[in-house]
Amino acid sequence: MRRYALQRGLTAIPVLLGVSVLVFGFIHLIPGDPAVTMLGERATPEKVAEIRARLGLDRPLWEQYVRYVGRVIRGDLGVSIVRGDPVLTDLLRRFPATVELATAAIVVAVGLGIPIGVASAVWRNSVVDSLARLGALIGVSMPIFWLGVMLAWFFGVTLRVLPTGFRLDTGAAFVPWTNFVIVDAALQGNWRVLVDALRHLILPTLALATIPLAIVARMTRASMLEVLSREFIRTAEAKGLSQRAVILRHALRNALLPIVTVVGLQIGHLLAGAILTETIFSWPGIGLWVYESLEARDYAIVQGTSLFIAVIVVVVNLTTDLLYAVVDPRIRYD
Amino acid sequence: MWLATLALLVAVALHVTPGPALGQTFVFGAQGEPVQLDPAIITDGISSRITRQVFDGLVRYKGPTTEVEPALAERWDVSRDSRVWTFQLRRGVKFHDGTPLDAAAVVWNFERWWKSDHPQHDNQVKAGQTFEYWEAQFGGFDDKSIVAKVEAVGSHTVRITLKDPQAPFLANLAMFVFDIASPSAVEKWGTEFGKHPVGTGAFKLVEWKPNQEVVLEANTDSWGPKPRVKRVVVRNIKDNSQRLGALKAGEIHGMEGLNPEDVLVVKSDPSLQLLLRPTNTTGYIAFNYKVKEFQDKRVREAFAHAVNKKAIVDALYGGTGLVATQFQPPSLWGYNRELRDFEYSPAKAQALLRGAGFAQGVSEVTWDDGKREPLVFWYMSRSRPYFPNPKEIAEAMAADLAKVGIKAQLQTAEWAVYLDKRKNGQLPLYMLGWTGDNGDPDNFLCYFFCQPGVSREGFYANKPLAEVLLRAQTLTSQAERAKLYRQAEQMLHDDVGRLFIANNRPPLAFSKRVKGYVPHPTGSEYFDTVEIQ
Numbered sequence: 001m002r003r004y005a006l007q008r009g010l011t012a013i014p015v016l017l018g019v020s021v022l023v024f025g026f027i028h029l030i031p032g033d034p035a036v037t038m039l040g041e042r043a044t045p046e047k048v049a050e051i052r053a054r055l056g057l058d059r060p061l062w063e064q065y066v067r068y069v070g071r072v073i074r075g076d077l078g079v080s081i082v083r084g085d086p087v088l089t090d091l092l093r094r095f096p097a098t099v100e101l102a103t104a105a106i107v108v109a110v111g112l113g114i115p116i117g118v119a120s121a122v123w124r125n126s127v128v129d130s131l132a133r134l135g136a137l138i139g140v141s142m143p144i145f146w147l148g149v150m151l152a153w154f155f156g157v158t159l160r161v162l163p164t165g166f167r168l169d170t171g172a173a174f175v176p177w178t179n180f181v182i183v184d185a186a187l188q189g190n191w192r193v194l195v196d197a198l199r200h201l202i203l204p205t206l207a208l209a210t211i212p213l214a215i216v217a218r219m220t221r222a223s224m225l226e227v228l229s230r231e232f233i234r235t236a237e238a239k240g241l242s243q244r245a246v247i248l249r250h251a252l253r254n255a256l257l258p259i260v261t262v263v264g265l266q267i268g269h270l271l272a273g274a275i276l277t278e279t280i281f282s283w284p285g286i287g288l289w290v291y292e293s294l295e296a297r298d299y300a301i302v303q304g305t306s307l308f309i310a311v312i313v314v315v316v317n318l319t320t321d322l323l324y325a326v327v328d329p330r331i332r333y334d
Numbered sequence: 335m336w337l338a339t340l341a342l343l344v345a346v347a348l349h350v351t352p353g354p355a356l357g358q359t360f361v362f363g364a365q366g367e368p369v370q371l372d373p374a375i376i377t378d379g380i381s382s383r384i385t386r387q388v389f390d391g392l393v394r395y396k397g398p399t400t401e402v403e404p405a406l407a408e409r410w411d412v413s414r415d416s417r418v419w420t421f422q423l424r425r426g427v428k429f430h431d432g433t434p435l436d437a438a439a440v441v442w443n444f445e446r447w448w449k450s451d452h453p454q455h456d457n458q459v460k461a462g463q464t465f466e467y468w469e470a471q472f473g474g475f476d477d478k479s480i481v482a483k484v485e486a487v488g489s490h491t492v493r494i495t496l497k498d499p500q501a502p503f504l505a506n507l508a509m510f511v512f513d514i515a516s517p518s519a520v521e522k523w524g525t526e527f528g529k530h531p532v533g534t535g536a537f538k539l540v541e542w543k544p545n546q547e548v549v550l551e552a553n554t555d556s557w558g559p560k561p562r563v564k565r566v567v568v569r570n571i572k573d574n575s576q577r578l579g580a581l582k583a584g585e586i587h588g589m590e591g592l593n594p595e596d597v598l599v600v601k602s603d604p605s606l607q608l609l610l611r612p613t614n615t616t617g618y619i620a621f622n623y624k625v626k627e628f629q630d631k632r633v634r635e636a637f638a639h640a641v642n643k644k645a646i647v648d649a650l651y652g653g654t655g656l657v658a659t660q661f662q663p664p665s666l667w668g669y670n671r672e673l674r675d676f677e678y679s680p681a682k683a684q685a686l687l688r689g690a691g692f693a694q695g696v697s698e699v700t701w702d703d704g705k706r707e708p709l710v711f712w713y714m715s716r717s718r719p720y721f722p723n724p725k726e727i728a729e730a731m732a733a734d735l736a737k738v739g740i741k742a743q744l745q746t747a748e749w750a751v752y753l754d755k756r757k758n759g760q761l762p763l764y765m766l767g768w769t770g771d772n773g774d775p776d777n778f779l780c781y782f783f784c785q786p787g788v789s790r791e792g793f794y795a796n797k798p799l800a801e802v803l804l805r806a807q808t809l810t811s812q813a814e815r816a817k818l819y820r821q822a823e824q825m826l827h828d829d830v831g832r833l834f835i836a837n838n839r840p841p842l843a844f845s846k847r848v849k850g851y852v853p854h855p856t857g858s859e860y861f862d863t864v865e866i867q
Contacts, residue, residue: 164579284545
């Protein structure tokens with residue numbers, strides 16, 4: 001297992017190098033000059049040239065790339081073109097907000113998706129199944145942006161039971177330790193802030209969780225149906241085991257492998273979906289930050305964040321592969 | 335359904351009290367996050383909204399106008415040749431860090447902006463931050479600047495000597511970029527001063543939560559009228575609809591960046607009020623003069639008669655737009671009230687096209703190098719104050735043009751790409767506009783027309799127009815300057831150099847509990863008059 005993990009870790013290096021080439025290449029190839037964007041309607045050729053020289057954008061592309069990789073290896077993701085702040089520091093400060101949101105979304109997606117998928121498979125072709133399938137179909141096809149806006153307007157503006165955005169109310173007297181607000185509030189025993197943070201988390205979580213929830217539910221249903229038709233299930237039932245035991249201990253355990261794969265894949269999608277969700281709900285994570293930086297052609301932030309997300313996706317994929325062995329004892333990596 | 339039920343159940347379970355307990359806090363919803371809070375460096379409206387509360391200049395704009403009134407300087411004199419300005423500072427004013435505002439502090443600020451070897455100028459430039467507006471408004475740095483000398487001639491008297499008279503000198507000084515910072519705070523924080531701003535303003539910075547909000551607190555030692563709220567919070571809400579949602583939900587008290595279609599939503603909500611910024615912005619259509627067809631004035635005039643500006647303004651500006659007849663908005667003193675705009679007349683447009691040899695209309699254009707291509711009309715993908723609904727406005731104009739036989743294909747590009755193409759003179763026909771910085775006509779006209787033939791202006795070369803504008807820059811009599819600007823507008827009109835479509839009064843929405851918010855044409859309002867009832 002350890003050797004496999006090491007091997008997989010090493011293969012991640014060319015993957016990340018490839019990602020860095022792609023990210024660097026794409027953002028430089030798409031038209032739109034950061035200097036012109038910074039100056040807006042007031043751009044003159046002299047000012048543009050001056051800013052380009054200052055940012056090193058007048059150097060050949062390969063030279064810019066080599067310098068960039070050199071800095072990244074030393075742990076320096078550069079400084080924001082617009083604000084002049086170090087990218088890594090800002091990234092680490094904003095990342096906890098995204099992790100908090102993505103974690104809540106994955107908990108909701110798995111926590112609801114698996115039971116719904118199981119129920120749908122067990123009561124196949126029943127009203128429950130039809131409703132679940134319809135719900136999943138709607139969930140998969142729902143644009144996050146539209147759903148987010150609707151949720152905010154219905155719960156925030158019409159009913160006024162939940163905030164329309166942000167992580168905390170204005171003026172919340174709270175000094176976070178780690179920027180994981182929920183964890184910090186719980187550790188500090190600040191229940192008012194904890195409740196406030198949870199209330200703010202609900203709507204963005206639902207917007208972000210809808211698509212993965214639907215996918216997990218559909219995958220669980222399909223996987224469960226396949227397992228439920230196998231002979232060992234009939235054997236288990238013939239042994240006189242309760243339906244609950246057959247489903248949870250035998251069927252679900254065997255159906256979990258594809259579900260784990262899907263959940264692993266969803267992590268990457270969640271980070272991508274966070275860009276829209278965070279923008280709608282003014283959630284101060286990396287999604288909102290990347291969106292604003294892309295608009296401003298802040299190369300350093302877009303490159304740094306993309307590379308960071310790529311590292312996370314590689315790590316999550318590796319973890320998913322290793323989890324297979326836990327879920328299915330037949331899988332060995334030695 | 336299950337999600338909605340779940341949300342409702344959890345919401346009820348966690349429900350304590352809806353919305354924040356705001357008290358005497360004024361919460362404003364901004365369209366984005368400030369870049370930084372050093373007024374000398376910033377150029378954007380989101381940052382300047384905050385610095386205006388923290389800093390004061392020698393002079394400031396009076397109420398909703400661009401007239402200048404005393405601020406840190408309680409009075410001033412100017413020499414007969416308009417080159418020497420002497421400012422008498424208010425006594426007893428202190429920066430938020432307790433250091434005194436005196437002549438030495440003001441001179442220090444000017445030298446920081448102006449002299450490239452000033453330690454606090456040099457380090458900013460090395461950190462990639464430039465004093466862009468100083469360069470633009472005062473001719474450059476060091477010897478290039480129009481400023482010859484800035485000296486303290488008493489503990490509270492500052493004398494500024496110019497090389498030549500500068501007509502908009504006071505209007506320039508009232509801009510947010512020339513607000514006075516605490517020298518000791520700038521020296522303490524260096525290039526990080528933009529995160530720790532210290533001025534003399536009505537509010538002090540308490541906290542800046544990145545990507546979330548900036549919190550200010552009333553400065554009880556303020557020299558001016560005392561603020562009427564204890565705190566100000568400026569929240570960053572990127573999406574226009576969500577910002578309105580937050581306002582309707584009572585989470586914020588006021589907002590900018592209202593979609594035109596939401597103006598009616600605000601008007602029909604009894605708990606909300608709509609305020610309009612006095613117009614200071616003009617949207618136009620520009621021709622590229624490397625396109626042979628547009629070199630013919632009759633074709634340009636046909637465009638001017640073909641577009642029904644009034645219908646567009648009535649339908650697509652949510653009641654906040656005005657038909658533009660010239661580049662300057664009517665609020666500027668150089669505005670030409672005598673100018674008669676082209677009437678909307680498809681018949682005249684068709685006649686002009688026939689006369690120019692385009693009886694069949696125009697659907698293709700020829701570039702100077704002989705390349706022929708379909709006529710493409712470019713519109714921006716991003717809403718701007720002068721064109722709040724660029725796509726819909728472009729569609730309406732294209733429909734008007736089609737009625738007279740001008741068939742243009744609509745095309746857009748992401749904002750950065752759009753500006754790039756415009757800068758390089760690659761757009762044959764495009765929409766853009768301008769928002770004024772200081773209420774001076776020079777700020778509107780000279781950037782566009784003082785350099786004939788530049789690519790960013792579609793190679794438009796009108797030398798007599800440039801001469802008039804450059805002459806107006808050197809005069810100090812406002813009456814004489816106004817005459818020249820009126821003449822310039824007439825010249826631009828007679829040549830059909832551009833089509834000026836609309837002026838807009840950008841809408842702001844507030845809770846009815848907010849009183850005393852005075853919208854300003856430059857977009858930088860002071861919050862010290864705001865109160866929550």
